[in-house]
Structures are given as C-alpha cells and as structure tokens.
Amino acid sequence: MRGSIRVTELGKAYKRYPHRWARLLDWLDPFSHQRHDLHWVLRDLNFVVEPGEAVGVIGVNGAGKSTLLKMIAGTTRPTTGSIHIGGRVAALLELGMGFHKDFTGRQNAYMAGQLLGLTARELDALMPSIEAFADLGDYMDQPLRVYSSGMQMRLAFSVATARRPDVLIIDEALSVGDQYFQHKSFDHIRGLAEQGTTLLLVSHDKQAIQSLCDRAILLDNGAIAMEGEPEAVMDYYNAKLAADQNQVIDQNMTGDGKIQTRSGTGEATVRDICLCDESGHVLKVVHVGQRVTLSITVDTLTDLPRLVLGYGIKDRLGQVVFGINTHHTQQVLEHVKAGSQCQFEITFEANLGPGTYSVQTALTSADTHLNNNYEWCDRALLFTVINKDKPDFSGVSWMNARIVIEKT
Template sequence: MGSITVSNLSKAYKQYPSRWSRLAEWLSPFNKPRHQLKWVLRDINFTIHPGEAVGIIGINGAGKSTLLKMITGTTQPTTGSVTMTGRVAAMLELGMGFHPEFTGRQNVFMAGQLLGYSVADIHRFMPDIEAFAEIGDYLDQPVRVYSSGMQMRLAFSVATAQRPDILIIDEALSVGDAYFQHKSFARIREFGLQGTTLLIVSHDKAAIQSICNRAILINAGSVIKEGTPEAIMDYYNAMLAERDHEMVRLNITDDGKVQTVSGSGEAMVSDIALLNSSGAKVEVVDVGQAVCLQITVAVHKELPELVLGYMIKDRLGQPVFGINTHHLCQTLSNVSAGESICFKFAFAANLGEGSYSIAVALHTSDTHIGKNYEWRDLALVFNVINMSRKRFVGVAWLSPELEVFR
C-alpha cells in the first residue's frame, strides 16, 4: 500500500533581466544576486493515504504539472519535501522516456527498466503490454512514426503492466481515443479497488468524480480548497466564470453538503420547486412521472439579455441532462430591474432510481462563462423511486419495446 505526504513544498525559478546578468552572477557568485525568484508553487501541504484516490484540479498554469514532477522526483523542490511509500508508476508527459528512433518494443524495455522492472519481468509482461496497447505491427516500428494516441497507448500499457502501489497520471490520457480512454479508466478503477493509491490530474470532470474520493484545487501556485470531487468541481466551475464585481460563496445545506453560488447578483433565483401534475411540490418522484421544474427569478438590474439553464446531476455530481433557454430559442431581451420572471420546464422524469440534484445558471449567450448573473449548485435535491416500471439499472429509463423472432 502506498502513501504520499507533501510538506511545505515550494518551487521557484530564477528570472534574469538579461543573459549577461546570468553570466555576471556565475562569474561573481559572492556579489549580490542578479536574479529574481518566480514562485510557481508556495507551501503545498497534503497527505494521500493508502488506497485513496485524489484528483488535482486547476486552470492551466496553476502549477499542477510542476507539483507532480516534484512528487515523482523529476524536478527538485526549492523548499519542502515529499515522502512516498511503495512502488510508484507515473505518466507525466506523453512518451516520457521514449526514444523516437528505437522501436516500440525496444522502448518498452527501456521504459520498463526506468520503472524498476527487470529484463525478465519485462519479457513476462510483454504479451499483456502488446494486448492492452493494441497497436499491432507498429510495436516493431520506430516510435517517431507513432501518432500521439499510439504513444499514449504504449506508455500507459508499460506503466500499468504490473499493479503499482501508487499510480500518478497527468493529462496524457486526454490525447487518446474514446475507446482507449474507457479502457484505461477501467484499469485505473480496477487498481483502485485492489488498493492502489491514485493521484490524477485531469480537466475531465466525469473522470475526477467517478474515480476520486477527494479533490484538491490549486490556483496561482497554492492549494485553495480540498473536499469532495463534486464540491471542488462546482467551485472550480464558478471560479472559471468569476469576473470583476462577481462573487463566489459557499453555503452549507441542511444535509451538510457544500453548495457553491457565484455571479454578479444582477439576477438571482428567488424560488425553485419540482411540481407534480397537480401543481404540488414534490421531493420524491416515480420513474417516468410527469413533472414541472418551476424557477422564479428576481431581476435586480436592467439586463440586455437573460438566459436560464438547469443541469440535472446524479449523486456523484455527474451531468445527466442540461438545457437552457438559449438552446430552446427563448432568450429574454431587455429585461427590466424589479421584474419577477417564472420559468416552467415540463418533462418526464425518465431517470433511474437514486438521488439527484439540480444546478441553475442565469447568464447571457449560451454558457455562464461569458456574463454570469448567478450559478447555483444544489439548488434543488430530489429522489427517484421505481413504483411502476420493470426493474432496470442505470440513470435513464429508455422504455424499450421488445420483439423476439425465432
């Protein structure tokens, strides 16, 4: 079982005003420094316990890749330390350690030895590596003729040929085709169930929420928030839409969940309810039941445009269905301050059994990234039970019609 402890980890790079300043500092090391320090990470602290799966989230340039390089030892920290127990396998950069002029098979032997495998081990693993990578005759061709997806297939197959105690993966999997991504994440989940400690950097919300049980948000070189993947991804989405004069706040709901609310506040949701066919509020609905999502919006400032959207999420926070009035061709224009507007979305709750939440967004254009009046996660929570349908599994009821021919 592997664990990772990161203590007061920081990384700075020297910045010189010119190349001559660098030379002068080298020639006169005892004079005053001629550089400034550019800190890319400051005072990072966290612990990943054996068997835990943790996702690292942050915008480009936040310091995620630098952090992983220090954890794996390919970059040395300026201050702080990293302590790891167990055998580590890492995929940080596409084709890291591959030589373009050598064949894929030759690179497997070189990369495998860098991971600590013996030559005998690699010979034993080779059939499984070939089968999992599925690159056929290209295995005996130079790596320089590989596509980025083929390099990723081979690199992942080598890194996971034997279940490691710790598996660290950067964004490399994002270059693969959909088929191999599914196959790779299935192997990652399997390793997690067997006790492998996972550390994953990804912008793929579904991947983070389906694999990880904790997430860490990094911004501007610092850890700004830790928590459940759903709460951290909600906060991250709100942060992406943050602009001048906008706010991001966290509320604790009655059931202890963290609700993220962001936006300028120029328009806000004043009421939200799920109604049955009789117009009564409900919190529990039957599979396929006709319902109406009623959302009342209070407008606090004159708006040139108003779009309302909602997203239904499952219990892990993964999107099930989302739509907005822009895509329904019913955008409101020239909305006056003081208006109260009621939106009603009628639909059949063709959902599987379980708990669901609804996020609501008020914005312009087709997404909240442009002008965000309000984004509210966990605006409403409801449960679906199966009282009238045949038994089925999954998050969607598709009402199949069966014909059998013999």
Template sequence: MPKSEDWVLKNVGFDVFPGEAVGFLGQNGAGKSTLLKLIAGTLTATEGSIQVNGRVAAILELGMGFNSDLTGRENVIHTAGLMGFSRSEINAALSEIESFAEIGKHFDQPVRTYSSGMQARVAFAIATAYRPDILIVDEALSVGDTYFQHKSFNRIREFREKGTTLIIVSHDRSTIQSICDRAILLDRGCMIKDGEPEEVFDFYNAIIAEKENSTLMIKRLPSGKVQTKSGTGEAQVTEIVLLGDSGAVTETVAVGEKVELRIKIKIHKQIDELVLGYGIKDRLGQVMYGTNSWHTNQIITNARAGDEYEFKILFNANFGAGSYSVVTALHNRETHLNANYEWRDLALVFSVVNSNEHQFSGCNWLKAEMVVAQNGY
C-alpha cells in the same frame, strides 16, 4: 537586469492515504503538473519535503523518455528497465503490454512514426503493466480515441480495487467525480480547497465565472452538502419547485413520471439579454442533462429592474432510482463564463423511486423493449 524568481508552488501540503484516489484541478499555470512531477521524483523541491511510500508509476507526458528512433517494443524494454525491472520480468510482461496497447504492426516500427494517441497507448501500457502502489496520471489520457480511454480507466479502477493509490490531474469533471474520493483545487500555486469532488468542482466553476464586483458564497445545507453560489446579482432565482404528475409540489417522483420544474426569476438591474441555464445532476455531481434558453432560442431581451419571469420546464423523469439535484445559471450568452449574474448549485434536491417499472440498473431509464425470437419461427 536582475534575475527574478517565481514560485510555481508555495505552502502546499496534504496527505494521500493508501488506496485513496485524489484528483487535482485548477486553471492552466496553477501548478498541477509541477506538483505531480515533484511527487513522481522527476523534479526536486526548492524547499519542504515529500514523502512517498511504495513504487510509483507515472504518466506525465506523452512518450516522455521515448527514443523516437527505437521501435515501440524497444522503447518498452528500455523504459521498463529504467523503472527497475529485470529483463526476465520485462520479457514476461512484454506480450501483455503489446496486447494492451493494440497498435498492431506499429509496435515494431520507430516511435517517430506514431501519432500522439499511439504514444499514449504504449506509455499507459508500460506504466500499468505492473500494478504500482501509486499511479500518477496527468492529462495524457485525454488524447486518443474514446475506446482506449474507456479501456484505460477500467484498468485504473481495477488497480484501485486492489489497493493502488491514484493521483490524477484532469479537467474532466466526470472523470474526477467517478473515480476520486476527494479533489484538491490549486490556484496560482496555492492550495485553496480540499474536499469532496462535487463541492470542489462547484467552487472551481464559481471562481472561473467570477467577475469584478461579483460575490462568492458558500453555505452548508441541512443535508450536509455544501452549496456554492456566485454572480454579480443583476438577476436572481427567487423560487424553484418541482411539480409531479398530479400538479402538486413534490420532492419525490417515480421513474418516468411527467414532471414540471418551475423557476421564478427577479431582475434587479437592466439586462439587455438574459439566459436561464439549468442542469440535473446525480448524487456524485455528474450532469445527467443540461441546457439553457440560448440553445432553445428563448432569450429574454431588455429586462428591466423589478421585472419578474417564470420558466416552466416539462420533462419525464427518465432517471434511475436515486437522489438528484438541480443547478441554475443566469447569464447573457451561450455560457455563464461571459456574464455570470447568478450561479447556484444544489438549488433543488429531489429523489426518484422505481415503483412501477421493471428492475434496471444505471442512471437513465430507456423504456427499452426486448424481443425474443426462436430461429426458424
């Protein structure tokens, strides 16, 4: 049989500027890991060119290049040497690498005895022992315990503050949106969107949910934000408003105020099961809270064309001061990935102001109480 070739990446081009953080996302097989290997220099492009200025540190695969018969310490010395560091530079950083990895006595045991999480710790500690000009991180940090993930991302943020350029692949929306300045979406080897992380993730979710005969609409709102809407159209949200404690429609509420989110829906084609999902996101697009009527056991059955429904969602606005948006989803099961009738980002935008509570930081108001007691009394 004649040999055939498949292009993993085709016509992909972009610039990443010093100190910028860019996240790459896309479904499996989109070409994300291949792209990172090209930038890191572990793969060579068939055509085109890649220009990299500065020293690159990459975490592409767990323990990539580790000798399983060598100890963690020996692998650190070997790997750092391959990175171009002298023995004196390695010796100067060795204790800090051991301390950061936090694997105790295992540091002097063969790597073949390590778990994947332990390999991730050592690999990350080596790659970040010396602040690089460019740090490339694949999904490696999704493995391991939550404590080390937090510790690793704190180091990444420190590098960013000092001017390191970050290129990261992750399926975790909060990771991309909290760290990155922009995001690039790859699909079957092509670059299809480059923009603000929230906008790109909304577009990505719409593509995943898109089914046959569904539509995908992109609209720029007066605020400058880009709204993504998709779905097959059997049902749609016709009205969404936020009511304050007084019962009047409002766009601004106080911290902790009792509010009502009212959503009206119209059916255009018979649906056996209809589920409403909603989420409240902060200004960066991170979900503060979200659920749907599947989880609350309030599924609408046998909805007919022309039927209209109204949902009233009551809650206290226990959020920090800032701007928030509501996303809505109409589907038939636990998630919108099965049958997406309508997905709408930025369906409603509202603000929370702190006019009555003590000053606090963060996204959520816990209404915490502080008790102070003197010893012996």
C-alpha cells in the same frame, strides 16, 4: 506506508534573469551578489494522500499542477519542503517521456519499464500483457516516429500499469487517446484503485475527476485554494472561472451534509424553485418516467439586456445527466427591466434511474456563465427517483426498451 504521499511545506521557484549575461555571471561567480529574482510557481503546499485514495488536482493553466506532479514523481526537485512517498511510483506525465523516436515500440517498452524499476526478466514476462493492452498490432515493432500521439499514450499507459504500482500519477495523458482506449484505461484505473493503488490525477475532465476521485485539490496561483469532496471543489472552481465580474462566491453546508456553491453578481436571482406533478403538487420523490414540471421563479434587480436561464440535473456523483438553457432553445428574454419577475415552467418525463439527484441553475446573458454570471447555484433543488412500476434496470437513464423475440 506503501502507497502514501505526504507533502510538507512544498515550494518550487525558478530563477529569472534580466538578461542572458546575468545568467552567465551567476554561473561563473555564484557567491557574489544575487543577479536573479525568484518566480514562485508553488509555495507552502501541505497535504496527505492516504494509501488507496484517489485524489484529483485541478486548476487553470499555469496554476502549478504539472509542476507539483513532476516533483512528486521525482523528475523535478523542489526548492523548499519535502515529499515522502511509500512504495513504487508509476507516472504518466509528458507524453513520450522516456521514449526514443528511433527505437521500436517494443524496445521503448523495455527502456521505459526499466526506468520504472522493472528488470529485463520481469519485462519479458509482462510483455505479452503489455502488447495485448496497448493493442498496437504490427506497430509494436515499428519505430516510434511513425506513431501518433494516441499510440504513444497507449504504449506508455500499458507499460506504466503492467505491474500494479503503489502510486499512479497521471497528468492529462489520457486526453489524447481515442474514446475506446480512454474507456478501457479508466476501467483499468478503477481496477487498480480497487486493488489498493493510490491515484493522483490531473485533468480538466470534470467527469473523470468526479467519477474516479475520492477527493479533489484546487490549485490557484501556486497555493491550495480548496480541498475536499470532488463535486464541491469542482463547483467552486467553476464559480472562480468567472471571478473577474465583481461576483460573490458563497459556499454553505446543506441539510444532507453536502456543500452548496452559489456565485454571481446578484443582478438576477432565483427566488423560488420546485418540482411539481401534473396536478401542481410539489414533489420530493419522483417515479421513474413520471411527467413533472420544474418551476423556477426569477427576480431581476437591475436592467438586463439579455436573460438566459440554464439548468442541469446531476446524479449523486455530481455528473450532469442532462442540461440545457434558453439560449440553445432560442427563448432568450431581451431588455428585462429591474424589478421584473420571470416564471419558467420546464416540463419533461423523469426518465432517470432510481437514486438521488440535484438541480443546478444558471442566470446569464449568453450560453455560458463566463461572460455575465448573474447567478449560478449548485444543488438548488434535491429530489429522489424511485422505481414504482417499471422492470428492474441499471443505470441513470430509463430508455423504455422493447424487446421482440422470434423463435423458429
């Protein structure tokens, strides 16, 4: 089926030799005893990407993400297993792959396009749109060696997406571009997805994964550690980043069918959390711009040298709309005794767009959870925002804009 990707029992191993002479002897006499060990980068991967689906692949450096994409794109052969892809594949992997530094941008566009399976006649017809999207001006006819990395990415992306591919594979390439072209590229990717292109994206950008992808795959030590909804996978990945602290990671299904991730050492915990109006009444529904107080009660189970509370408000896609902690507000609690109870009252105007939101909480000793993660809890509180008395508007933020009109 065009646009589908099926990965079955996929594995990739590289030979490791004790010294260079062992490599030579292995090459001269391949049928003698084995002189190398196998280092498995990926092993026993199984997943399916349906036509038109957008899937993000995440994981720490060295988890095997780029190797997986190279095998799917066909630039690296698997050691075990198989990959079946339906339709034409366009891949943005290593920056400048298929380019020659002494050729002009236009000449490289023709070469890269032919590597993607386009004919010279097709490229002649597509060249005006490639030039327009890349927006390189006179540099289009300059040698590639005078290009910046961002300019190379512009050209590579423009060629790869000049004709809608059945499968588009991107490996962190867009991260080197300027902000304007990143926005332009992501809008174009969304358009391709709406037309039915299957997307496989590797990125450390949480917002890109959660806004573009229908599903996410977490790779850890060459295996699939988790697969599912992007927000839940990103939350689990975020928890694993602090996994060397003797912490526990727990995931549970909430009443709305979403996965809640809780992690930490348990040295401190949020005992109670609620959202209240100015009269102290607990709220589940908030009006746009309403003044509210987020009340958080924290229990400490051991003596803590420092206690920092952080919180973030996330939209329905799991993207943080606003977040801050008491480290940045210079309100760190020092030398907190075991058995203490700390009450935090956070008052703000809910200048949010209509929709559903969640609150995540973090109890740490510093500005991040990577040092001492006492407790991190996603979806600790859910609430809904409705527009009761404001003009109709779009977006996740109410700006209270005032428009002045003068007629002459």
